[in-house]
Amino acid sequence: MSKPDLIVYTLENCPSCKLLISQLKKLGIKYTEIDAQLHVDYLNRNGVYHVPALELDGQLFFFESLDQLMEMLDKQKHSSKHR
Numbered sequence: 178m179s180k181p182d183l184i185v186y187t188l189e190n191c192p193s194c195k196l197l198i199s200q201l202k203k204l205g206i207k208y209t210e211i212d213a214q215l216h217v218d219y220l221n222r223n224g225v226y227h228v229p230a231l232e233l234d235g236q237l238f239f240f241e242s243l244d245q246l247m248e249m250l251d252k253q254k255h256s257s258k259h260r
Contacts, residue, residue, distance in 0.1 A: 183250070184232040185240075186213040186220060193240070194229040200243055206250070 185201070185208050187194035201208050213220060213228045220230055220237065229240040234253055240246065 182233070183208040185210050186216060186225070186228055186230040186232070187211070188213050188228050191228050197229045197240055197243075 183201075183206065185194075185197065187198065187210055189212075198208075198210065213230065220226070223237045225237045225239055227239050231238055231240050231246065231249075233249055238249075
């Protein structure tokens, strides 16, 4: 089973983005960081207007809390076992 592909959209001077990246590193969660400024149209078309924003399994969402992210990763992990 492969790890979920987590994409984190951030901005350079975003304190919440820096905190999220720090937490992901601390927890050993693999991710790809992308500059949100380069993908504003894509994010906005999908209803995301704030950073940090996350993309997991093709679904975009605004990062609210680490608990929210862990729950989504756990759900993704369980659903991939049943594929």
